[in-house]
Amino acid sequence: WQLLPNRGGQAASASANTTSTPTQPSFKAKVKKQIVNVLKKVKPYLLIPDDQILWMPNALKLGREIMRREKIDMIFSTSGPVTNHLIAKKLSREFDCKWVADFRDPWTQNMHTSGIEWRERMEERMEEAVMSQADAITTVTATFAYNFREKHQDRIKRMELIYNGFDQADFQGLAASHAAPDKFHAVYAGILYQKRNPRLLLQAIRELIDEKAVDRNALLLSFAGVFDYPGYSENRDCVEALGLGDIVRVLGNLPHKEALGLMKGANALLLIGDVSADAGAYIPGKLYEYMGIGNPILALNKRGEATEIIEDFRLGQVADPEQKDEIKQAYLKLYQEWKAQGQTGSEERGADFAERVKPYERREQAKQLAQLMDELVK
Numbered sequence: 001w002q003l004l005p006n007r008g009g010q011a012a013s014a015s016a017n018t019t020s021t022p023t024q025p026s027f028k029a030k031v032k033k034q035i036v037n038v039l040k041k042v043k044p045y046l047l048i049p050d051d052q053i054l055w056m057p058n059a060l061k062l063g064r065e066i067m068r069r070e071k072i073d074m075i076f077s078t079s080g081p082v083t084n085h086l087i088a089k090k091l092s093r094e095f096d097c098k099w100v101a102d103f104r105d106p107w108t109q110n111m112h113t114s115g116i117e118w119r120e121r122m123e124e125r126m127e128e129a130v131m132s133q134a135d136a137i138t139t140v141t142a143t144f145a146y147n148f149r150e151k152h153q154d155r156i157k158r159m160e161l162i163y164n165g166f167d168q169a170d171f172q173g174l175a176a177s178h179a180a181p182d183k184f185h186a187v188y189a190g191i192l193y194q195k196r197n198p199r200l201l202l203q204a205i206r207e208l209i210d211e212k213a214v215d216r217n218a219l220l221l222s223f224a225g226v227f228d229y230p231g232y233s234e235n236r237d238c239v240e241a242l243g244l245g246d247i248v249r250v251l252g253n254l255p256h257k258e259a260l261g262l263m264k265g266a267n268a269l270l271l272i273g274d275v276s277a278d279a280g281a282y283i284p285g286k287l288y289e290y291m292g293i294g295n296p297i298l299a300l301n302k303r304g305e306a307t308e309i310i311e312d313f314r315l316g317q318v319a320d321p322e323q324k325d326e327i328k329q330a331y332l333k334l335y336q337e338w339k340a341q342g343q344t345g346s347e348e349r350g351a352d353f354a355e356r357v358k359p360y361e362r363r364e365q366a367k368q369l370a371q372l373m374d375e376l377v378k
Contacts, residue, residue, distance in 0.1 A: 044114045049107075049123050052081040059087045067095045074373050078102040085130045093133065098376045100369075101134040104164075109147050111278055131155040135376050138369070140164050141305050143281040162368050164285055165360040166292035174293075176265030177258055178251065180220045184338045186298060186331075187266035189224040189259045190286060192235060195274045198223070199238045200321065201300060204328040206242045214335050216247065222266070224251040224259050263293045268316070268334050273301035275321050280304025291315065291357045298334055300327060313356050 025033075047053050066072065075097060077088035085101050092099035107127050113120060131137065131148070136158040139145050145161045179185075192198065198221075205221075208214045227250045228235045239248045254262065263269055269290045273279050280302040287306055290297050297316030301307050307318045317330035358364060 044116055044119065048119055049086070049126055050081040050083055052083040053086075056083055056087055060090060063087060063091045064094070067091060067097075073097050073377050075099045076102065076369075076373075078104060079107070080105060082107050082126075082130075085134075086126065089130055089133050098135045098373075099133070100136045100138060100373065100376070101130055102138045102162075103144065103148070104140055105282075106144055106147065109151065111276060128152065128155060136160055136372060138162050138372070141281060141283050143305060147281075160368070160372055162365050162372075163360060164283065164288050165362045165365050166288040167362045168292060171260065171264075171292045171294075174260055174264050177261030178222060178249075179265040180222075182218065183220040184214075184218055184268070184335050185220045185222065185266050186268040186270055187222045187224070187263055188270035188272060189254070189263060190272075191226040192223070192272070193226075193229055194234075195276055196272055197235055198270070198272060199235060200324050201270070201272070201327055201331070202238055202242055202244060202248075204324050204331060205247075206244060207324075208328055208332060208335075213332055218339075219247045219335075220249060221247060221270075222249045222251060222262060224254045224262055226253075260289075260293070263290070263295065266293075266295055267338050268298045268331075269293065269295050271297055271299040271301060271306075271310075273299070273306070273321055275302070280307070282306070283309070288360055291360055294353065296334055296337075298330055300330075315357075 043051065072095070075088045075092050077084040077099070079085055079102070088099055088101065091097075108120065108124050131152040132155045134157070137148060137156050138160045139148065140161075140163055142161055145159055149156060149159055188198065202221075205214070205219065209216045209219075236250075239245055251262070271284060271287060271290065273284065274282075281304055283304075283306045284301075287297070287299075287309065291313075297310055299307060299310050299316060299318045300321040301318065302320065310316055310318050317333055319326035319330040321327075
């Protein structure tokens with residue numbers, strides 16, 4: 001396999017093959033760049049509540065055509081983008097039909113807000129109008145549902161919790177790829193950034209190696225996706241500083257099916273969460289994908305619904321992403337089970353695993369949503 005590549009290899013090769021000096025950008029290119037920079041700065045002040053608002057006039061026009069032609073009696077809108085809810089609100093009022101507004105993430109209570117006071121007041125009013133008019137609100141975590149209720153109270157006519165999930169058909173007949181026989185193989189597939197990084201995990205593994213609690217020659221960590229954001233090298237620097245380049249494999253972006261195959265062949269699936277204060281309120285979509293794969297999870301997550309699901313359904317081990325000792329113990333437990341059983345946690349997980357995670361299959365959630373819609377239109 002290709003382990004962490006040597007720094008500067010590609011740059012050296014490129015410089016050896018060319019002696020041309022870089023061309024200066026044209027006047028037109030400079031002007032275009034300046035315009036783009038200006039647009040980026042004014043965008044938060046013009047495109048409210050999001051950059052899809054420019055789509056709204058055409059969406060309404062087509063929506064009205066469909067409503068007249070098909071005699072629709074139920075509208076379902078989901079966000080982001082929240083512009084979807086503004087379109088649905090207008091159509092449901094014009095055509096006097098039922099409307100379910102679904103929130104994958106919070107709107108005004110989101111950790112990512114504009115910071116522009118007058119814009120946030122405007123969005124507060126938009127959100128209140130949506131909550132007041134929708135016949136039902138659905139969302140994907142109990143924390144989101146509680147926060148919506150606390151904020152909007154009687155404005156919300158009906159609140160339903162319908163979790164995210166996985167489609168079992170995506171994993172049927174899935175073959176393992178990038179396999180590492182005779183290795184305790186931990187896999188992460190996704191994007192890493194400043195508040196979601198593997199550096200404390202790497203330090204924990206280094207200490208376990210030094211303490212001789214684990215066999216270095218039996219370890220492999222594979223990272224697919226974005227290991228370091230362009231222009232940053234903290235994760236790579238950490239690997240090199242700890243001397244773990246021989247056990248860390250960086251695969252880059254993979255096609256989705258290939259990434260699923262990588263997960264299928266793993267002994268531990270890494271779920272690395274944010275370290276922000278409200279990170280525990282979110283359930284990463286990757287958790288449901290890991291359920292579909294069925295291999296044990298090593299979750300470095302703040303306490304919340306995601307960690308409760310992992311513990312309640314015996315899906316793996318949980319550790320606080322800022323507590324190195326917890327991370328060491330969780331990793332070591334999965335490693336020891338792998339050594340003892342050959343397949344991590346197979347006995348503890350039990351033969352009824354598929355039945356236990358059934359509530360999180362998309363077929364079950366579709367039933368919940370269909371039942372809600374049936375009740376609203378009767």
